[in-house]
Amino acid sequence: MTGPRVDLDSEQMGRDLVALVLTVVELLRQLMERQAIRRVEQGDLSDEQVEEIGTTLMLLDQRMKELCDQHGVRPEDLNLDLGPLGTLLPRD
Numbered sequence: 001m002t003g004p005r006v007d008l009d010s011e012q013m014g015r016d017l018v019a020l021v022l023t024v025v026e027l028l029r030q031l032m033e034r035q036a037i038r039r040v041e042q043g044d045l046s047d048e049q050v051e052e053i054g055t056t057l058m059l060l061d062q063r064m065k066e067l068c069d070q071h072g073v074r075p076e077d078l079n080l081d082l083g084p085l086g087t088l089l090p091r092d
Contacts, residue, residue, distance in 0.1 A: 018071045022064070023078040027089060029060050 036053045039045055045053070068075050080088040 015072065019073050019077055022067060022071070022073055023080060023088065025067075026064055026075075026078045029064060030089060032060075033057050 036057060040050050040053065065075065067073075068078075078089065082088055
């Protein structure tokens with residue numbers, strides 16, 4: 001006697017893996033952004049550093065959107081529902 005058969009679609013598995021990786025990258029990007037904002041608000045950065053952080057964060061956001069487009073992942077798909085805990089990523 002055998003159990004129910006699992007149909008593995010390698011293409012779908014690949015898309016799911018890409019979505020998972022992009023979710024982790026987006027989580028890290030948002031954490032870095034919050035840390036940068038805290039440092040800017042503390043006032044311990046020079047004007048040049050603030051400008052560099054702003055530019056870097058904008059480029060990271062743009063690159064994430066490009067990666068999502070390239071892999072057919074909607075940015076809202078990156079926000080995993082954790083049930084009673086809410087969502088993984090805060091809603092901006």
